[in-house]
Amino acid sequence: MITSVSDTTRVVYKRVVKPILFKQQPDAVHRHMLRTASVCQRSVLVRTAMRTAWAYRDDTHLSQTLHGVTFTNPIGLSAGFDKNFELPPTMKAIGFGLMEGGSITYRQCSGNPRPWFHRLPKSKSLVVHVGLANDGAAPILERILLYPTRTFDSFPLNISVAKTNSKLASTDEEAVKDYVGSLELIKAKGVGELVTLNISCPNTYGGEPFTTPERLEMLLAAVDEVQLVQPVFIKMPINLAWPDFTALLRVAATHNVAGVTIGNLQKQRNDLQDRLSEKIQGGLSGKPTYALSNELITRTYKSFGDRFTIIGVGGVFSAEDAYTKIKLGASLVELITGLIFEGPQLVGQINQGLVRLLQADGYANISEAIGAAHRPVARRSA
Numbered sequence: 001m002i003t004s005v006s007d008t009t010r011v012v013y014k015r016v017v018k019p020i021l022f023k024q025q026p027d028a029v030h031r032h033m034l035r036t037a038s039v040c041q042r043s044v045l046v047r048t049a050m051r052t053a054w055a056y057r058d059d060t061h062l063s064q065t066l067h068g069v070t071f072t073n074p075i076g077l078s079a080g081f082d083k084n085f086e087l088p089p090t091m092k093a094i095g096f097g098l099m100e101g102g103s104i105t106y107r108q109c110s111g112n113p114r115p116w117f118h119r120l121p122k123s124k125s126l127v128v129h130v131g132l133a134n135d136g137a138a139p140i141l142e143r144i145l146l147y148p149t150r151t152f153d154s155f156p157l158n159i160s161v162a163k164t165n166s167k168l169a170s171t172d173e174e175a176v177k178d179y180v181g182s183l184e185l186i187k188a189k190g191v192g193e194l195v196t197l198n199i200s201c202p203n204t205y206g207g208e209p210f211t212t213p214e215r216l217e218m219l220l221a222a223v224d225e226v227q228l229v230q231p232v233f234i235k236m237p238i239n240l241a242w243p244d245f246t247a248l249l250r251v252a253a254t255h256n257v258a259g260v261t262i263g264n265l266q267k268q269r270n271d272l273q274d275r276l277s278e279k280i281q282g283g284l285s286g287k288p289t290y291a292l293s294n295e296l297i298t299r300t301y302k303s304f305g306d307r308f309t310i311i312g313v314g315g316v317f318s319a320e321d322a323y324t325k326i327k328l329g330a331s332l333v334e335l336i337t338g339l340i341f342e343g344p345q346l347v348g349q350i351n352q353g354l355v356r357l358l359q360a361d362g363y364a365n366i367s368e369a370i371g372a373a374h375r376p377v378a379r380r381s382a
């Protein structure tokens with residue numbers, strides 16, 4: 001049950017914790033947070049305290065089953081915050097309904113030179129230039145298997161897979177083999193309820209090779225052959241013009257692809273309210289992604305209907321932001337930057353707010369609101 005502790009946390013986070021954290025270099029804060037949380041989450045007491053204080057559960061309104069996977073609520077952690085799957089117990093305890101970890105890659109990768117992050121507080125954004133640092137697929141999947149199986153009761157894992165950021169995976173054939181290597185490991189270990197192919201990391205060696213129809217066709221043909229039991233999603237870039245974006249969707253529609261995640265980081269730096277030197281490389285998260293993500297969710301839902309399940313990502317800081325993506329066509333919503341800017345109580349507050357918004361619109365369950373913005377408003381009887 002959510003309590004006033006959640007409201008207190010919001011105020012304490014905004015007025016005390018965030019000002020302290022935001023004075024420190026963001027890479028150091030991220031490292032410190034990972035270390036602290038991975039120690040604290042070992043205590044049942046701490047996990048229970050987090051759940052009691054912050055998580056919000058209302059299965060009647062928020063639970064839904066998609067592709068055979070049940071989600072107790074539609075709010076998930078997006079890829080990139082927990083690249084090595086070190087924090088599933090914490091993410092479950094604070095109330096996420098799913099967690100996308102990674103992106104993992106077949107080979108271990110130490111990423112780009114630091115710093116990886118820059119904060120843009122006025123723009124509610126982060127500049128991200130990590131370059132897919134991660135421990136590598138095999139040890140990460142082993143780590144997931146070490147958690148007690150109950151960790152993943154009512155908490156599906158979405159495993160994000162990308163191409164190793166290295167010269168060793170620079171030709172198309174090598175890159176496809178690299179993705180398939182990770183997927184074969186996932187299949188062999190039987191880990192994860194969903195799998196996402198990240199084809200849109202802007203910060204890597206060789207760029208984003210699978211964002212043309214011909215090359216995406218080549219990748220997806222190889223992925224089909226792996227015959228994963230999990231539903232497969234594709235993490236889409238958001239800076240493609242609609243004809244190019246829809247060309248990728250048309251290719252995906254002919255393959256074993258259950259859905260699309262819309263989308264990744266923003267490459268355009270227009271309209272920022274903070275000054276940002278051109279020397280600082282990286283894509284933008286948070287609010288600068290919001291409008292573009294919403295527009296692409298709308299166009300995808302209108303053009304492809306229920307062919308693709310949509311995971312809406314980008315700039316979600318409130319229940320209203322999440323509800324907007326759901327009404328535009330997203331079945332699930334994932335976030336990172338909102339969590340960093342607003343604090344750990346945000347997840348429960350979004351879920352609580354969603355129930356309020358669903359009730360106000362007369363929906364009995366979240367599934368009724370998906371895509372509702374594109375349907376004529378039902379007339380209520382007087």
Ligand SMILES: Cc1cc2nc3c(=O)[nH]c(=O)nc-3n(C[C@H](O)[C@H](O)[C@H](O)COP(=O)(O)O)c2cc1C
Nearest residue numbers: 078079080102103263264285286314315335336337
């Ligand atoms: C610190 C950080 C690291 C990220 N790393 C990845 C990644 O490894 N794979 C991926 O698909 N997206 C990655 N992203 C993009 C996010 O998953 C998400 O698409 C984007 O940040 C927009 O969501 P947000 O506004 O809620 O942060 C990363 C984002 C951030 C902020």
